[in-house]
Amino acid sequence: MMLLKCSKCGVKNYLDPYPFWDFKGKTKCAGCDTIYALETDGGHLVGKVRAVSGKPTDPDVLLPGFADTSEFEPILGEGKTRPAPRARPDVYGKPKPVTRNLRGRLVSGRPLKPDELIGSRVRFIVEGKEP
Ligand SMILES: [Zn+2]
Structure with a gap:
């Protein structure tokens, strides 16, 4: 589990290893919507995470799997964190x-x-x- 602690608001954004394993792109802070560019290789960060411009709703922004504040309050909800990936979305509840x-x-x-x-x-x- 990679941790991206936002330098602006202090929220800890958890980048779950499956979607962020070999990743090059953007994510955003669930607390303050700052966009970050990052690159990972085998579940490890490569180089520095840097704040970049962009909109939180851009389709190339992959949301963190979980986030919480410095007081350990979870940040949940639409546009904040991403639900866990499903193995077979077609059989959900059917x-x-x-x-x-x-x-x-x-x-x-x-x-x-x-x-x-x-x-x-x-x-x-x-x-x-x-x-
Ligand atoms: Zn933030």
Whole structure:
């Protein structure tokens, strides 16, 4: 975890290693919106972090993953810090659809419907058959 302590407002901006691992670009202070240019290599800072011009809403500004003040109060919210990256954004809160491989075997599932169950047990297990 790389730490960028803002020289203007003292807020500690935590640059999480995954998106900032090999990074060359801009981030911003979550406290005062100062834009910083930085370069990293293998999770380590290369050279100096310097304040540069730019708008906090510029699309090339990568927000810090977390930030807190010198009194350890977290700074949260839209445009301040970035939510954690998701491995699969397409299945967020939704069941996966059924997919089968080339041999017709199930490779992912979905919630069972009542007519696929006998009592509380799955029909193909009770009947001893593969779906
Ligand atoms: Zn700041």
